[in-house]
Amino acid sequence: MKTLDVSAMIVLYNLVIGILIMLSSEKVAILAGNISRSRGQSITRLTQLSTFTFGATVAVLSGSIYLLFHVLRIGV
DSSP states (O other): OOOOOOOHHHHHHHHHHHHHHHHTHHHHHHHHHHHTTTTTTHEEEEEHHHHHHHHHHHHHHHHHHHHHHHHHHHOO
């Protein structure tokens, strides 16, 4: 029976969440722009950029952590 690696699952979940945040950044930006109609254009642009950047950072960090520990566990 194999042991369950919970830390790898958490890192993979973070990777998926980061990718989903990246993909939904446009929808989040439109929602934020609709809340404040006076500065909708600038808020939409800034929100889309910041949520995409945050999602990309989370995805890259989680992916690299998973890859690093996977390579270290193999012993390459």
